[in-house]
Amino acid sequence: MASTLISEDMRNEVGRELARMVSYPVSASDIRKWALAVYYPEQPPERFWDEQAAADSQWGTIVAPEDFNPFAWLTAVPRGVRGQDGVRDPDRTEHALGIAGPGLKFQLNGGVSVAYGAPIRPGDVITSVERLAGYTEREGRLGLMLFTVYESTWTNQRDEFVKRTRLTLIRY
Amino acid sequence: MDVAIGHELPPFSRETGFAVWNRYAAVNDEFVPIHMDDEVGRAAGMPGAFGMGNLQLAYLHNVVRDWLGDNGRIVSLECQFRKVNDKGQTVTARGRVVRVDGRHVDLEVWTEDQDGNQLAPGRCSVLLQS
Numbered sequence: 001m002a003s004t005l006i007s008e009d010m011r012n013e014v015g016r017e018l019a020r021m022v023s024y025p026v027s028a029s030d031i032r033k034w035a036l037a038v039y040y041p042e043q044p045p046e047r048f049w050d051e052q053a054a055a056d057s058q059w060g061t062i063v064a065p066e067d068f069n070p071f072a073w074l075t076a077v078p079r080g081v082r083g084q085d086g087v088r089d090p091d092r093t094e095h096a097l098g099i100a101g102p103g104l105k106f107q108l109n110g111g112v113s114v115a116y117g118a119p120i121r122p123g124d125v126i127t128s129v130e131r132l133a134g135y136t137e138r139e140g141r142l143g144l145m146l147f148t149v150y151e152s153t154w155t156n157q158r159d160e161f162v163k164r165t166r167l168t169l170i171r172y
Numbered sequence: 173m174d175v176a177i178g179h180e181l182p183p184f185s186r187e188t189g190f191a192v193w194n195r196y197a198a199v200n201d202e203f204v205p206i207h208m209d210d211e212v213g214r215a216a217g218m219p220g221a222f223g224m225g226n227l228q229l230a231y232l233h234n235v236v237r238d239w240l241g242d243n244g245r246i247v248s249l250e251c252q253f254r255k256v257n258d259k260g261q262t263v264t265a266r267g268r269v270v271r272v273d274g275r276h277v278d279l280e281v282w283t284e285d286q287d288g289n290q291l292a293p294g295r296c297s298v299l300l301q302s
Contacts (some may be wrong), residue, residue, distance in 0.1 A: 038230040072201035109225035113250035
């Protein structure tokens with residue numbers, strides 16, 4: 001077994017911008033469907049689907065659940081349907097950077113840390129900039145495991161900070 | 173609203189399996205084989221297909237949001253995915269107030285299975301309305 005999964009090439013890429021995406025304008029329907037899915041089978045709070053309930057809330061309008069993702073399925077930039085095949089390649093990060101990956105077979109979401117700013121409202125256009133924040137590794141139950149941290153920063157069309165997510169991908 | 177240290181939030185529970193996972197996959201474009209196919213889940217070392225970490229994260233937001241109502245907003249939330257969410261589990265998201273500093277309140281949050289095993293432990297900070 002390799003003594004390290006983190007090559008010199010990989011170390012040199014830490015801090016690099018990996019992706020920049022722009023969403024289509026968020027619709028009230030996108031927000032309703034998200035709320036339905038995360039509260040299923042019970043009814044989501046009315047403020048996610050009823051204009052009057054939203055108007056009476058602290059937000060004054062419909063706002064998306066904090067965990068809402070405006071980039072699913074289709075993005076305005078890059079234009080078109082987001083490719084799904086590459087997502088299943090555990091080395092997609094390194095391949096996108098033009099370097100060799102560690103060649104591990106499996107990947108899991110290890111954890112997330114999110115900080116919130118402005119809420120997402122219908123009509124908002126969200127921009128996401130994702131960076132490779134770092135690599136670490138340690139021995140685990142399933143062998144030597146690689147931890148990759150991705151940091152995504154979202155802003156809206158008024159350039160207001162929306163959220164920053166640090167996601168740890170575990171590969172083994 | 174009770175914001176005393178030690179206060180436990182009303183829990184948020186869901187029976188988990190393809191009925192909730194597929195709906196989440198539909199809105200998050202997350203039709204990943206480990207969440208859809210028992211054989212692929214077993215090949216990855218798990219008992220079968222298992223639920224999305226992002227859905228656990230959503231349930232943690234739900235338990236805090238439902239407790240907060242119109243009295244404040246979520247400032248940050250973090251969790252680790254320690255155990256996978258297996259098919260048929262009843263997952264309960266819970267929270268407990270651990271620190272109160274004026275309008276800033278910190279919570280310990282976690283999801284657990286029906287036997288009380290933690291799946292996704294974490295922390296959340298909220299800001300109460302002035």
